[in-house]
Amino acid sequence: MSYDVVITNGTLVSPELGKLRGDIGITGEEIASIANPGTLEGQGTEEIDATDKHVLPGAIDPHTHHGIYRGLEADAETESRSDLVGGVTTIGNYFRRAGSYEEILDEYFAEAEPNYYHDYFFSLGLLSYEHIEEIPYIIDELGITSFKWYKNYKDVAPEKFGVDCEMHDDWADAFIQELAAQDVPTTLGHHSENMEITSALGDSPYLDTGLDDDQEYRDYDILVEQFPDYAEAQSMIASGALARQHNYDDSFYAVHISAGKTADELAMLQDAGWDIIGETCTHYLTLTAEECDERHNVNPPVRSKADQETLWDRVADGTISCIGTDHCANLEDDKIGEDVVDSLPGFPSSATMLPLILSEGVTAGRISLERAVAVTSTNTAKAFNLYPKKGSLQIGTDADLTVVDMDETKTVTPELLQGGADYSPYDGREVTGWPTHTLVRGTIAYANGEVIAERGFGTHIDRPIKYDN
Numbered sequence: 379m380s381y382d383v384v385i386t387n388g389t390l391v392s393p394e395l396g397k398l399r400g401d402i403g404i405t406g407e408e409i410a411s412i413a414n415p416g417t418l419e420g421q422g423t424e425e426i427d428a429t430d431k432h433v434l435p436g437a438i439d440p441h442t443h444h445g446i447y448r449g450l451e452a453d454a455e456t457e458s459r460s461d462l463v464g465g466v467t468t469i470g471n472y473f474r475r476a477g478s479y480e481e482i483l484d485e486y487f488a489e490a491e492p493n494y495y496h497d498y499f500f501s502l503g504l505l506s507y508e509h510i511e512e513i514p515y516i517i518d519e520l521g522i523t524s525f526k527w528y529k530n531y532k533d534v535a536p537e538k539f540g541v542d543c544e545m546h547d548d549w550a551d552a553f554i555q556e557l558a559a560q561d562v563p564t565t566l567g568h569h570s571e572n573m574e575i576t577s578a579l580g581d582s583p584y585l586d587t588g589l590d591d592d593q594e595y596r597d598y599d600i601l602v603e604q605f606p607d608y609a610e611a612q613s614m615i616a617s618g619a620l621a622r623q624h625n626y627d628d629s630f631y632a633v634h635i636s637a638g639k640t641a642d643e644l645a646m647l648q649d650a651g652w653d654i655i656g657e658t659c660t661h662y663l664t665l666t667a668e669e670c671d672e673r674h675n676v677n678p679p680v681r682s683k684a685d686q687e688t689l690w691d692r693v694a695d696g697t698i699s700c701i702g703t704d705h706c707a708n709l710e711d712d713k714i715g716e717d718v719v720d721s722l723p724g725f726p727s728s729a730t731m732l733p734l735i736l737s738e739g740v741t742a743g744r745i746s747l748e749r750a751v752a753v754t755s756t757n758t759a760k761a762f763n764l765y766p767k768k769g770s771l772q773i774g775t776d777a778d779l780t781v782v783d784m785d786e787t788k789t790v791t792p793e794l795l796q797g798g799a800d801y802s803p804y805d806g807r808e809v810t811g812w813p814t815h816t817l818v819r820g821t822i823a824y825a826n827g828e829v830i831a832e833r834g835f836g837t838h839i840d841r842p843i844k845y846d847n
């Protein structure tokens with residue numbers, strides 16, 4: 379037997395296998411063999427010696443905003459290249475636009491296809507009644523089965539997007555029923571934010587008192603005060619309750635949970651039998667508000683050390699099942715405003731997702747390596763209906779793999795990450811645990827610091843996936 383690629387003598391890690399020393403043989407785009415350590419040596423056209431390394435299913439960042447600041451063509455190229463450095467082999471990109479998705483999406487696909495180095499899927503923001511009518515077309519013709527409900531656009535959608543919809547609950551009720559009626563599994567991302575509360579706080583003179591002070595840290599505190607934890611928690615519960623009325627809570631996916639309070643409430647709901655899926659982002663697990671400045675403006679904001687510790691506990695105990703990043707590629711000059719509040723929200727972070735979780739989750743003793751794989755790959759593939767094609771180490775599934783050296787320490791710089799942004803929110807941080815190789819559908823795409831994939835190799839993952847094994 380011979381293979382196109384073999385990876386030998388590594389420790390394979392996945393929720394299905396646990397931790398197992400072994401070899402992987404790849405034929406074409408798929409895993410063809412999982413064998414005892416050393417037994418596939420000499421059988422590959424290309425070979426990777428993974429002695430003292432771990433082999434994981436490629437990381438999946440389900441929450442990116444490619445195209446939001448620089449256009450999709452540019453971001454698809456630079457950000458997917460950077461992703462390979464961090465072991466990310468699939469991303470989910472959110473896209474929202476007024477008007478007919480049927481008319482807009484062809485162009486969007488055309489910009490993506492020649493540029494992505496790795497595979498990708500899209501999630502579409504629902505902004506109007508027209509979008510609800512398009513749901514069957516979007517699923518059947520575009521292969522997109524995930525959507526997003528932005529609670530932070532309630533009331534302001536007509537002004538912001540020019541749509542004839544204030545995004546109130548009667549409208550949400552209509553799209554949840556439409557989604558629940560589909561005969562394929564779907565996913566509804568939810569931006570949890572009580573807009574009445576946060577916009578009133580944004581206008582509050584009480585918050586302005588911080589602005590005339592010269593301290594950066596107080597600047598960031600204003601952001602935290604404008605977006606309080608309870609406004610996130612309450613919104614998730616209220617919207618999740620509506621989804622539950624239509625037996626749709628198992629497809630309700632709370633994006634970027636930033637507050638310990640929200641995670642604790644989610645645990646309570648899950649104990650009561652609600653099936654809501656929770657996502658947090660790397661920055662809520664690895665930064666605190668005290669460390670943050672203009673570069674870290676993001677919605678929701680980074681919070682306290684106590685929030686961070688609670689989120690880690692909830693990642694460890696299973697309450698939070700997926701990790702994403704809310705990645706945006708912007709340049710420091712464009713991002714930074716007069717102060718924290720005036721700066722643009724969002725920052726680049728997909729490529730640091732897996733290394734930070736390995737470093738500050740696994741090495742720091744907060745979660746096991748198996749749990750790290752689950753939350754950065756397998757659970758995400760399940761939540762977005764990509765599993766087992768993605769997110770698993772099984773014969774017949776896509777050979778999207780990352781080989782990591784858990785002992786390698788690197789200092790984060792934009793040069794290391796090779797993306798489109800000229801800064802990282804983690805600039806200067808020492809992170810231990812980095813990919814040495816990243817494979818996309820059987821092709822070695824990144825090896826020892828160098829991206830060797832072909833631009834445009836990545837492709838859109840049509841869902842529901844076709845998987846016959």
Ligand SMILES: [Zn+2]
Binds near residue numbers: 441443472704
């Ligand atoms: Zn986002």
